[in-house]
Amino acid sequence: MANQVNKAPFKVIATKSSRIKDLSIANGQLIFIQDLSRIALDFGGKRTFYNQITELDKDSERISMTDPVYGYYFVIDTAILWLYKDGWIQVSGTPGEVMYIGTELPELxxxxxxxxxxxxxxxxxxxxxxxxxxxxxxxxxxxxxxxxxxxxxxx
Structure with a gap:
C-alpha cells in the first residue's frame, strides 16, 4: 500500500535542460528534464532538482518490483513521481495537465x-x-x- 504525501494538483511538464530557465517557478509543477533524466519539483516557492530518478514505462512495473531500492521513481504512463523508502510513497498526485515543451513526443x-x-x-x-x-x-x-x-x- 502506498502513502500519498501531496494531494495538491500538479502540472507535469516535459522539456529540455536549455528551456528550464524559461519556466517560472509555480508551486505544483513537476518538470521532467528529458535530456538529463532529472526531475524538478516546484514547491514552497522554490525549485528542487532530483538527480537520481528511475524511469518506468507503466505503473505495473513499479508494483511488480520485487526488490526496489531507496530512491525516486517516475512512471511515464501515469506521470506520477514515487519515492521508495520502506514502502511506496506517492510524491505527486495525478497531474491535471501534462505538457511537452520544445521536446520530442514521449515514446508512450x-x-x-x-x-x-x-x-x-x-x-x-x-x-x-x-x-x-x-x-x-x-x-x-x-x-x-x-x-x-x-x-x-x-x-
Whole structure:
C-alpha cells in the first residue's frame, strides 16, 4: 500500500535542460528534464532538482518490483513521481495537465490528450490500439484573400 504525501494538483511538464530557465517557478509543477533524466519539483516557492530518478514505462512495473531500492521513481504512463523508502510513497498526485515543451513526443502517449509538435506543426493523439500517434491536425501555409475568394467563384 502506498502513502500519498501531496494531494495538491500538479502540472507535469516535459522539456529540455536549455528551456528550464524559461519556466517560472509555480508551486505544483513537476518538470521532467528529458535530456538529463532529472526531475524538478516546484514547491514552497522554490525549485528542487532530483538527480537520481528511475524511469518506468507503466505503473505495473513499479508494483511488480520485487526488490526496489531507496530512491525516486517516475512512471511515464501515469506521470506520477514515487519515492521508495520502506514502502511506496506517492510524491505527486495525478497531474491535471501534462505538457511537452520544445521536446520530442514521449515514446508512450496517453489516451484523451493532445500532443503538439511545434517543429513539424501538427497535433496528434495517442491510439491505444496501434500504440502510436495519429495526426489529427496539420499546419498549412496561409493563402491570400484572393485565393479564398477564387475557391467560391462559379466557373
Amino acid at each position: 502517449g496517453q489516451a484523451n490528450k493532445l500532443y503538439v509538435n511545434k517543429q513539424i506543426k501538427n497535433i496528434s493523439v495517442w491510439d491505444e490500439e496501434s500504440h502510436s500517434y495519429i495526426i489529427v491536425a496539420d499546419c498549412t501555409d496561409e493563402i491570400s484573400d484572393t485565393e479564398i475568394e477564387d475557391l467560391f467563384k462559379a466557373e
